[in-house]
Amino acid sequence: MLTRTAAPGPWTLHLDTAGPDADPAVLAGLPVPATVPGTVHTDLLAAGLIEDPYLDRNELLTPWIGRSRWRYETTLPAASLPVAPGAERTDLVLDGLDTLATVYVDGAERLRTRNMFRSYRVALDPADDAGAAEVAVVFDAPWGPFDELDEDTRRAFDSPSAHIRKMACNFGWDWGPTLVTAGIWRPVRIESWSVARLAETRVEVRAERAGAGWRGVVEVGVELERTATAHDVALVVRVAGAERSVVVPAAETSARLVVEVPVADADLWWPRGAGAQPLHDLEVELLDRVTGEALDRDDRRVGFRSVEVRRDPDADGESFAFVVNGRPVAALGFNWIPDDCFPHRVTHDDVAARLRDAGEANANILRVWGGGLYESDDFYAQCDELGFLVWQDFAFACAPYPEHEWMLEEVEAEARENVVRLMSRPSLVIWNGNNENWLGWDDWGWKERLGDRPWGERYYLDVLPRVVADVSPHAFYWPGSPYSGTPEVYSNDRSRGVVHLWDGWNEQGYQVFLQDRARFVSEFGWQGPPAWRTLTDAVHDDPLLPDSAGVLHHQKAVDGSLKLSRGLAPYFDEPTGMADWHWAMQLNQARALTFAIEHFRSLRPLNMGSIVWQLNDCWPVASWAVVDSAGRRRPAWFAVRAAFAPRLATIQPRDGGLALVLVNDGVEAWAGTATVRRVGLDGRVLAEQPVTFEVGSVAGTTLPLDPALGTPGDAGAELLVADVDGAARAWRYFTVDRDLAYPRPRLDVKAVPLDGGDVEVTVTTDTFVRDLTLHADRLDAGAAVGDALVTLLPGESATFRIAGADPALAGTLAGTLADTVQGGEVLRHAGDLVA
Incomplete structure (x- = not known):
């Protein structure tokens, strides 16, 4: 049976070639112990050779690290080669190398890599009794591919992340630092095996209608690797517990089998809020046909559900709605970025905490953003268990990507490996080609800058959909976010597909959301500072001011502080003190998200998705996150929790007046009574309107209000309040805060x-x-x-x-x-x- 064991250490980190401006004191302290999984930055930090780059402006001391050549070394003792006595093969398996790596065993080059998103395998020679294997992994500078470009190409393809298959946000983002990492970022292990192993196991699980009920379908496909002596051995692939198997004849390396199982309605996997998430053990075994010996196996947890994305033409354009097990689902959730700039530090408990933040905010979908990572198996397993839908981007973001043959091959291999890894997850409902690259082509001047040079379209319309169709044919693929459904229609067309709405933050203020009747919004948001304690733990400016050096360094958005002030100006005077500035910007972020979400949801069923940018932060920073890097919930989190409530009451402008709009995204119908009052700030009731209502599942209803109710006698001293059976109270104001005659609180x-x-x-x-x-x-x-x-x-x-x-x-x-x-x-x- 194939055996797996973590590669023994210890590992050490050495510097082969220093980048410009390297700190001599750091160089004098090398080599240092290395952590695997880990990164160069965190090893230097653990050794006390660099200051924490998350604090103050220490980030500015680290650019040389990403322009240096680093080497990890260890010795694999002879006793570990092979791990299992008598094994025919022993492999060194590297689950993740970041990124331009060369692997040496006993001084001989065995592997070169240039993709952070793939795993690798090196066959080891059995050691003799007195020997051991010396392993070195050398990492070239991640900046190298960009630095080596000629000036013309660098101008045309101006993002360093586009020239290397690496987490794009390592090179800096409008919420993240520039910390260009290198290292063995995922685990390393030793595998010993004989005869054959499961080189690839494809498991696709779905539910299909069967008369009035459901049946579960499990399709299993495998690719095998045989040892040289096992060429003529017949093998058996078996799905344990289902009594189904298939014989793999001698010399063949592929097999496929289909298993059907009865599934009751109660056994269907549902998104959170729509039902339960039952999961089932699935084991795929590889056996020697003659001896019956188990050679390898693949264990996983699966759930049965059907998923489609409904795109129906209508009077407003074309719908875009997830349908799970035959029911439409209103998708409410967050964009997910890497939870740490150094992903190996993200633990099971960290993921659990962030998913708890999302779940308690009434979210049911998470979009794993394309400038980050294909996340850990643990992340998807927890999403399966908790009922989150997962929208998975491929790793492309905000840049034109050259279409070199080597990169086409890398992307195909990367896509295949990750689709195979994730295709059995019930939580995964969509594969998305890229983040904002169609928008860049349409709006950011790429056409003029690039001319007739390829810019990445081949990935999104050929390579990626072909891989998904080949590996996981029942999965849904979409070429980009935003994307209208065809390159012939503007990518951010509000009437179809998915859109990103950033005009409010960038230019016009959040009231502009009211003009958008988007079918599905996969990005929108508003920025604010982190919690006070998170900010003051990271920035030690004296005095601490909105424009002090450290505060500005932890604001990565272009003109971010200006946009914060500009977005506040319609409602408040600019605060002068730091504490008041901090609270005002946090409050405005919360107000903006409430305004946008309630508007989008009030369009139900025209709009069927609102995915906030963003849930989490990777370091202490002013950003669009509702939970900061210390895990503290900003006021915006509480705003989203209320706006994402399964039953929402909101007062919205309609047809020149006002209306009470009730939105029910729950499974059961909702009925009751409501009372809408116009009251003075002193609490006096000035007008009142009772209404009765009934709202179906995943639907909305609009109840016009009497014009007298919506017409104040004194806009600065009155407001509307709606008390609704089964929902939180709704409020509406007739003017902005600056003009309201707030009494001094007692x-x-x-x-x-x-x-x-x-x-x-x-x-x-x-x-x-x-x-x-x-x-x-x-x-x-x-x-x-x-x-x-x-x-x-x-x-x-x-x-x-x-x-x-x-x-x-x-x-x-x-x-x-x-x-x-x-x-x-x-x-x-x-x-x-x-x-």
């Missing part, structure tokens, strides 16, 4: 310590209070609040639960900030939180 704040160290904080107000938020992390680094952005009418109360604070502080929480909005200024109000 808050009564009480804190009660709970068993286990949590604290319950109750805030009661005698006045109207909007977006009340407790910033517990300012008091204690580990403290987190369970709610935020709470709006109260006079006489109402809200209760907040603070978890994770130091128990010693539980009874003395004076100084916790209760932030609210007053008269167009952002004010802080410190409540007396003494228990």
Whole structure:
């Protein structure tokens, strides 16, 4: 039976050739112990030779690392070669090399690589009793392919990431640092085997209609590698538990079998919120036909579901909607970027925490963005278990890509390996060709700059769809995000396909979202700073200001600070103090996302998808994330949680007036009553309209409001509030914050310590209070609040639960900030939180 064991260490890291501006003190400290999996940056950091590049402006001290040549070395002891006594083959298996690597065994070159997204295998020679294998992996500078271009080509293809099959965001992004990594970034192991092994196992799992019920279909295809002595051996491939097998005749290396199993409605795998996620064990075994000996096996967990993307022509263009097990699904979720610039540091618990953030925000889909990675098996396994739909980009983003023959071959091999790896995942529902490359061709001047040079279209319309169709023929492939369905129609056409909406952030303010009637939005967002504690732990400027050097360094967007201010200007005066600036920008991010999501959802069923840019951060930075790199939830997270609620009430402009729009993305119909009131900021009811409603599953209904209700006597002193059975309260204002006559808040704040160290904080107000938020992390680094952005009418109360604070502080929480909005200024109000 094939045996697997982690390659023994220790490994050491050496410098072969230093890049320009290398620090002599660092060079003097080499070599250092190396971690595998790991990267050069983290090994140097662990050895104390560089400062943490996430802090202050230390990133600026590291560019030489990505322009240097590095070498990892280890010795594989003779006892490990082979691991299994009598094995015919022993292989060194490298799951991920980043990126331009040459592998030497006992001084002989055995392998050259140029793709971060593939795995590799090197056959080892059995060592004699006194010997051992010396392994070296040498990494050339990732900048090399770009630096070696002639000036004309560099101008035409101006993104270094386009010339190397490597995580594009390593070269910097508008939310990420430039930390150009090298190293053995995924595990290394030794495999010993005899006769044959499963070189490739393709498992496609689906549910199909069978009369009134369902049947499950499992299609298994394998490619085998035989040893030289096993050429004439007949083999058997068996799906354990299904009593199905197929004989692989001597000399052949391919086999295929299909298994059908009964599946009841209760056994279908559903997206979260639509049903359960039952998973089943599947084992594919390779056997010697004569001896019955098990030679290799592949174990996985699978789920049965049907998936289609419905694209029906209609009066508004063409729909784009996911349909799972025959039911339409409203896709609400987030774009996912690498959770760390050094991906080997991302643990199972880190993934679980981020998925918990997404799930508790009522998301059901995650888009794995093309400038990052094909994620770990653990990521997809957790998505399977939790019911997240996964939209998987291929690794292309925001650049024209040359179509060299070597790169065409690399991309095909990379695509095949990753489609094979992920095709059995019930969570995976779409393969997407690229991120914003069609948009670049249409809008970013590529046509003029590139002329008749190939720019990547062949990948998206030929190589990638061909691989998907060949390997996983029932999977859905889409050529890009955004993309309209054909190169003949503008890629970001709002009437069809999927769109990215960035005019609001970049130029026009978030009110512009109201003009978009997009069918499916796969990117939109608004920027804000990370949590206060996350920012101040990473940036130590004195004084700390919105424009101090460290703060600006942790703002990677072009004109990002200007856009933050410009986006705030319609609603608030520019704050002068750092704390007020920080809160104002966080609040505006939350407001923008609420505005956009409620608008898109109010178009149901015309719009069937809203994927926010973005869920997570890879380092402490001003960004579009709703959860920062320390795992702290920004106010925007709470805004999205409310806007993604399965049942949503929102007041929207319709036909020159206002309407109460009710959106039900749940499985069951929704019926009840609602009362819409126009009230003064003093709480007086000025007008009222009761309504009854019924909304079907994954549907919306629009209830026009009486014009008298929507016409204020004093826009600055009145608002609309809707109380709806089964949904959170909806609010609408007649003017912007600057022009609202907010009363100065009068808050009564009480804190009660709970068993286990949590604290319950109750805030009661005698006045109207909007977006009340407790910033517990300012008091204690580990403290987190369970709610935020709470709006109260006079006489109402809200209760907040603070978890994770130091128990010693539980009874003395004076100084916790209760932030609210007053008269167009952002004010802080410190409540007396003494228990």
